[in-house]
Amino acid sequence: xxxxxxxxxxxxxxxxxxxxxxxxxxxxxxxxxxxxxxxxxxxxxxxxxxxxxxxxxxxxxxxxxxxxxxxxxxxxxxxxxxxxxxxxxxxxxxxxxxxxxxxxxxxxxxxxxxxxxxxxxxxxxxxxxxxxxxxxxxxxxxxxxxxxxxxxxxxxxxxxxxxxxxxxxxxxxxxxxxxxxxxxxxxxxxxxxxxxxxxxxxxxxxxxxxxxxxxxxxxxxxxxxxxxxxxxxxxxxxxxxxxxxxxxxxxxxxxxxxxxxxxxxxxxxxxxxxxxxxxxxxxxxxxxxxxxxxxxxxxxxxxxxxxxxxxxxxxxxxxxxxxxxxxxxxxxxxxxxxxxxxxxxxxxxxxxxxxxxxxxxxxxxxxxxxxxxxxxxxxxxxxxxxxxxxxxxxxxxxxxxxxxxxxxxxxxxxxxxxxxxxxxxxxxxxxxxxxxxxxxxxxxxxxxxxxxxxxxxxxxxxxxxxxxxxxxxxxxxxxxxxxxxxxxxxxxxxxxxxxxxxxxxxxxx
Amino acid sequence: xxxxxxxxxxxxxxxxxxxxxxxxxxxxxxxxxxxxxxxxxxxxxxxxxxxxxxxxxxxxxxxxxxxxxxxxxxxxxxxxxxxxxxxxxxxxxxxxxxxxxxxxxxxxxxxxxxxxxxxxxxxxxxxxxxxxxxxxxxxxxxxxxxxxxxxxxxxxxxxxxxxxxxxxxxxxxxxxxxxxxxxxxxxxxxxxxxxxxxxxxxxxxxxxxxxxxxxxxxxxxxxxxxxxxxxxxxxxxxxxxxxxxxxxxxxxxxxxxxxxxxxxxxxxxxxxxxxxxxxxxxxxxxxxxxxxxxxxxxxxxxxxxxxxxxxxxxxxxxxxxx
Numbered sequence: 001x002x003x004x005x006x007x008x009x010x011x012x013x014x015x016x017x018x019x020x021x022x023x024x025x026x027x028x029x030x031x032x033x034x035x036x037x038x039x040x041x042x043x044x045x046x047x048x049x050x051x052x053x054x055x056x057x058x059x060x061x062x063x064x065x066x067x068x069x070x071x072x073x074x075x076x077x078x079x080x081x082x083x084x085x086x087x088x089x090x091x092x093x094x095x096x097x098x099x100x101x102x103x104x105x106x107x108x109x110x111x112x113x114x115x116x117x118x119x120x121x122x123x124x125x126x127x128x129x130x131x132x133x134x135x136x137x138x139x140x141x142x143x144x145x146x147x148x149x150x151x152x153x154x155x156x157x158x159x160x161x162x163x164x165x166x167x168x169x170x171x172x173x174x175x176x177x178x179x180x181x182x183x184x185x186x187x188x189x190x191x192x193x194x195x196x197x198x199x200x201x202x203x204x205x206x207x208x209x210x211x212x213x214x215x216x217x218x219x220x221x222x223x224x225x226x227x228x229x230x231x232x233x234x235x236x237x238x239x240x241x242x243x244x245x246x247x248x249x250x251x252x253x254x255x256x257x258x259x260x261x262x263x264x265x266x267x268x269x270x271x272x273x274x275x276x277x278x279x280x281x282x283x284x285x286x287x288x289x290x291x292x293x294x295x296x297x298x299x300x301x302x303x304x305x306x307x308x309x310x311x312x313x314x315x316x317x318x319x320x321x322x323x324x325x326x327x328x329x330x331x332x333x334x335x336x337x338x339x340x341x342x343x344x345x346x347x348x349x350x351x352x353x354x355x356x357x358x359x360x361x362x363x364x365x366x367x368x369x370x371x372x373x374x375x376x377x378x379x380x381x382x383x384x385x386x387x388x389x390x391x392x393x394x395x396x397x398x399x400x401x402x403x404x405x406x407x408x409x410x411x412x413x414x415x416x417x418x419x420x421x422x423x424x425x426x427x428x429x430x431x432x433x434x435x436x437x438x439x440x441x442x443x444x445x446x447x448x449x450x451x452x453x454x455x456x457x458x459x460x461x462x463x464x465x466x467x468x469x470x471x472x473x474x475x476x477x478x479x480x481x482x483x484x485x486x487x488x489x490x491x492x493x494x495x496x497x498x499x500x501x502x503x504x505x506x507x508x509x
Numbered sequence: 510x511x512x513x514x515x516x517x518x519x520x521x522x523x524x525x526x527x528x529x530x531x532x533x534x535x536x537x538x539x540x541x542x543x544x545x546x547x548x549x550x551x552x553x554x555x556x557x558x559x560x561x562x563x564x565x566x567x568x569x570x571x572x573x574x575x576x577x578x579x580x581x582x583x584x585x586x587x588x589x590x591x592x593x594x595x596x597x598x599x600x601x602x603x604x605x606x607x608x609x610x611x612x613x614x615x616x617x618x619x620x621x622x623x624x625x626x627x628x629x630x631x632x633x634x635x636x637x638x639x640x641x642x643x644x645x646x647x648x649x650x651x652x653x654x655x656x657x658x659x660x661x662x663x664x665x666x667x668x669x670x671x672x673x674x675x676x677x678x679x680x681x682x683x684x685x686x687x688x689x690x691x692x693x694x695x696x697x698x699x700x701x702x703x704x705x706x707x708x709x710x711x712x713x714x715x716x717x718x719x720x721x722x723x724x725x726x727x728x729x730x731x732x733x734x735x736x737x738x739x740x741x742x743x744x745x746x747x748x749x750x751x752x753x754x755x756x757x758x759x760x761x762x763x764x765x766x767x768x769x770x771x772x773x774x775x776x777x778x779x780x781x782x783x784x785x786x787x788x789x790x791x792x793x794x795x796x797x798x799x800x801x802x803x804x805x806x807x808x809x810x811x812x813x814x815x816x817x818x819x820x821x822x823x824x825x826x827x828x829x830x831x
Contacts, residue, residue, distance in 0.1 A: 088792075094576045113795055119577035214774055266666045269773040270685050450794035455598050458781070458789075461774035469686055469775060487598060 045345045046076040047352070048100035050093065051403045052086040056391060063398025064373065068364045073352025075345070094119050099340030102349050104403035105156045107334040108147055112440050114338070115155030121339040121346060122153040129347070130354040132361070133157075136407065142437075145503060147336065150442040152506040156336040157353050161366075161408030162400060163333035165390070168219055169428050170317070170327070171295060173286040174310040186325065187318040188223065188254050191287075195263040198286055206265040208258060209285025211276035213269040214465050217251065219289050219328040222433045224251045224319030230496045231436045239497040241489045243460045244481045250319060252477075255468045269465060280311070287314075291330075292428065295421050296389065313424035316431050327431040334438070337403065356406035366409035368397060381409075387416050439499035448495060456487045570802035590802035599786065607782040607807075610768070611760035613696045619756055621704050623749060626711035627741060631733070642712070645705025657770035660698055661685060685771070688779045695771065695780075710752060711745050718744035750822055754829065758815030761807055783807055 053059045059081050070077055082089035086106055093099065094114055105111040114120050127134060137144040140160055147158045172184065180201060185191040191208075198207035210216045218228040227242035242248050258264045265271055265279065279285040281302050288294075295311050302309035316327035337356075339349045355361040367374040367381050374381045387393040390413045394401050400408060414422060441449060463480050466472040472480075539546065565580070570590060572583040594600060625645070632638040648656070663669050664684040671681035684690050722740050731739070765784035772780035783803060791800020822829040 091576060091795075095579070097577070097579065110795075114577065117575045117577040266683055267661075267685060269775060270661050270665075446794075447796065447799075450790055450796045451593055451597065451799065454786075454790045454794070458599065458774075458777060462777045465686075465774040469683075471686075471775065 044070070044075050045348050046078050047073070047102055047345055047349060048078045048080065049102045049403075050080045050082060050090075050100035051104035052082045052084065052089070053402060054394075057394040057398075057401055059401070060395075060398065063401075064368055065365065065398035065401065065404045068368065069352070069404065072355040072361055072364060073348060075348050075352060097342070099342050101340060101343040101345050102352070103338045103340065105336055105338040108156055108336075108438055108440065109446075111147075111156035111336070111338050112149040113443075113446070115149055115153060116443055119341060120155040121341050121343075121350075122155060123157060123339070123350070123353070124152075124154045126346070126350045129350055130357075132354045132358040136357040145506060146438060148440060148503060148506050150440045150445070150499060150502060152502075156338050157356070157406050159333055159336050159406045159408070161362075161410050162405060163331045164410045164425070165293070165400075165413065166330045166333065167292045167425070167428060168290060168328060168330040169292055169424060169431075170287065170289050170314045171311050172288075172314045174312040175308045176283075176286050184314050185317045186315070187321045187323065188251075189321055191317045192254065192257065192263075195258065195287070196261070199261070199263055202283070205284050205286070206262065206279065207285060208264050208287050209271075209276055209279035210264070210268065210288055210290070211271050211273050213271065214461050214468070216289065217255075217464065219330070220251055220255075221248060222326050222328040223316050224248065225323070225326065226251070227436065229436075230493060232496075232500060234434050239493050239500060241484075241493050243464065244484050244489060247319060249474070249477050252464060252467045253474060256470060256474060259468050260470055269469075292421060292424055293390075295424055296418050299418070299420065310420075312420060313428060315427070325431055326433045327428065329433050329435045331432075332435055335403065336406065353406065362405075362407040362409055365399065365405045365407075366412040368399060373397065381411065381415070383412075383415060390416050392416070437500060437503065439496060439503045441495065441499050445495045445499060449492065452488050453492055456484065456489060456492065459484060459487055567801060567805050569798050570805045572798060574798040574801075576797070586798070590799045591806060593799065594803050594806065599781070602778065603781060603783050603786050606779060607761055607763065607784075609779075610692055610695060610782060611763050613692055614699055614763065615756055615760050617696055618700050618703070619753060621700050622707035623711055623745075625704055626708040626715065626745075627737060629708065629712065630715050630741065631737075642705065642708075646709065647705070648702045649706035651702070653764065653766040654770060656698060656702060657767055660694065660771060664694065685773065686775045688776045691772070691776045691779045695768065698767075707752070711748055714745040714748035715741065750829070754815065754818045754822055757818040758811055760814055761811050 059079070061079060066077055066079065080100060082093070087110065090103070090106070090110070093103075094117075099119060105114075111120065115122070123130070123133070137158075140158070143158045143160045144154075147154055147156050149155055176182075176198075177184070180197070182194055182197060183190075185194045195207040199205060215228075221227050221242055224247040226245050226247040227240075229243075230239060230241050232239055255264070259266070259268070265285075271279070276285075276288070276290075277298075280288060280298055292313070295313065298311045299309060302311075316325050318325045337349075337353050339346060339353070343349060356365060363370075367383075370376060373385070374383055376382075383393070385396065387396065390400065393399060393413075393416060398404060400413065414425065417425070463472060463483070467474055467477070467480075569580055569583065571585060571587060572580070573586045574580070575583045629638055629642060632641070664671075666681055666683050670684070675681055684694065718740065722744075723736060726736050726740060761783070763782055763784065765782075765788060768780060768782055769785050769788065772785065787800045787803050790796055791803065819829050
């Protein structure tokens with residue numbers, strides 16, 4: 001009998017082990033961990049730092065930035081670069097219960113979800129130990145408030161500065177415009193006229209080229225004073241849903257005309273980044289809307305074959321003649337640091353995060369070390385090495401790569417750009433629409449947004465795309481609005497308004 | 510008490526004797542086949558560890574799953590997520606798309622490898638046959654991402670397909686934004702991708718047909734077609750049935766990847782299937798319980814399909830899975 005029983009015992013044991021793996025850590029696990037790690041006196045504690053990397057600047061463990069972080073936090077870093085997609089790697093790590101001490105959180109809502117689940121430290125609980133963050137929050141209360149969860153907790157560190165790198169704007173081929181004596185359009189009617197003109201000169205072209213299909217309407221909608229999503233109208237002090245508004249219809253009408261007259265690529269719905277780059281580089285498209293860094297990217301690459309190639313920024317065309325010219329604000333960054341509740345080194349990590357909000361931390365994590373990587377003259381910092389671009393800088397030092405900053409001095413990048421990009425930054429700012437706040441939702445609200453909201457998103461994308469390509473006649477717009485309302489748009493608007501209200505009332509300290 | 514005792518003893522004695530005998534014979538049986546069992550053990554373990562143990566995770570379909578608390582400690586919510594799914598406005602559309610895409614894929618995709626294998630079998634030039642065979646299963650190894658981008662490029666307004674049909678005087682079309690074309694594009698590309706690969710099993714079955722049967726048929730004066738009809742086809746019929754039953758079980762399991770890469774908002778009405786929906790709602794937005802509930806729902810339907818197909822196959826006296 002023993003012969004038969006033992007295999008079963010082994011099996012049961014295996015299953016038990018498997019089941020145990022999927023459990024959250026019991027308190028005893030945590031205790032043994034403390035003993036095992038046993039901080040030997042005098043030495044810096046080792047912090048497990050969990051993050052991911054951008055494919056364009058793969059991580060090098062010897063990067064200067066990690067030395068700076070270790071110095072600033074008085075700690076050693078044990079670095080883990082997670083596999084992509086990061087969101088899923090992060091989920092697995094959280095579900096394993098064995099959390100690293102310091103995590104890069106890709107956005108506020110992820111942080112809030114894990115925070116609500118009880119996995120992350122509420123930074124406000126430790127605010128007394130974070131004098132620098134306190135001072136910083138007084139200076140940038142909006143940025144700080146944006147990170148708060150629905151019940152006023154801060155599970156992710158705020159940040160400011162690096163968001164500039166995500167700035168988006170309209171760009172046009174200055175050389176082509178000059179050659180044919182064309183003028184920069186100031187509104188969408190003029191834009192239409194210019195596109196027509198270009199099309200008649202270059203019959204095979206699609207003068208306005210862009211990528212990401214209907215998602216691009218997110219960038220276009222602010223020109224018309226509306227949005228592709230739920231948005232806060234600062235003037236009227238209310239939340240609204242853009243895609244059912246008359247202004248949005250005006251945008252769709254324009255795009256419908258553009259599509260039927262061949263002014264935008266006929267396969268714009270499936271145009272990916274590579275195809276769009278080809279449109280821009282082969283003289284097929286002359287106006288586009290994308291990240292500001294593309295100016296240098298396209299100019300550098302295309303001037304090798306066409307020395308005249310000049311892509312420059314242009315002011316956003318207003319939706320309606322005479323209206324204010326307003327651009328979509330993409331210059332924000334939602335990622336930050338989170339601390340695991342299971343960490344044995346919460347104090348150290350808290351101290352490190354606090355340091356990133358000090359002026360000293362900002363300078364170090366933006367510029368490196370004075371007289372080693374940069375020099376300062378009359379308050380103006382200059383890089384000592386001759387970096388061609390921020391990408392160059394990142395690959396060399398790791399500065400401004402993911403999760404190596406909280407408070408970034410964007411001049412560190414600015415000094416590296418061509419005059420064309422610098423000028424674009426100067427000019428671009430005046431058209432900024434107010435940034436749409438991102439309220440934090442409770443788990444119940446989140447569920448409604450995910451499930452009911454998805455039906456709304458799907459219907460919106462489907463119908464808007466059909467209106468643009470003419471599969472559905474614009475005379476049916478009112479029916480479409482009714483359909484959207486029936487799907488429960490109002491309920492979601494209310495949820496946003498309520499969550500926003502909570503956010504405004506949240507106490508910061 | 511005293512009177513009962515001997516009886517009790519007797520009974521237990523019989524019991525122990527019986528169970529002893531039972532264990533003895535079981536032991537003997539186990540002993541006899543111990544090498545087979547050892548050979549089988551890794552397979553058993555594999556299924557237990559990687560297929561049965563994770564099944565425990567489906568309980569989150571009935572729970573409000575909290576990542577950090579884990580599966581056991583999350584709260585029970587009953588059938589809430591199933592209800593949400595069935596009541597969602599997209600439910601019928603999703604179910605129809607998933608079913609139709611899978612059904613057409615089965616209807617048109619199932620016979621093609623059989624016909625292809627039979628045709629290959631008729632080839633007499635061995636080198637040519639090998640060449641064709643190898644060439645035909647190459648697409649199976651191309652990643653779906655590459656296949657999808659090839660399709661998009663070929664079918665774009667200026668793509669090769671439109672150029673070809675414009676020679677025939679047909680107006681170029683923008684195929685990728687025609688909801689009515691999505692199923693055709695998907696199914697035909699699936700056939701192109703997997704035809705050669707799936708023919709392998711039939712080719713293997715063909716080799717097991719005794720050449721004597723053909724010789725006998727030759728003597729009886731049977732032609733090529735008669736041999737195909739009376740010998741070859743019946744010879745691979747069991748394989749056809751088994752593959753058919755398995756494929757029916759997979760009707761709802763359409764690969765997420767390719768649909769996701771090929772669809773766009775305009776084609777949602779025919780292209781959005783349950784797995785792409787699960788991806789958008791469940792995984793992108795982090796609703797694991799909801800995603801699991803839908804997955805389980807799909808699994809139950811697939812199981813019914815498989816079971817039904819097997820029952821029918823048995824009913825008609827043909828090969829079946831069990």
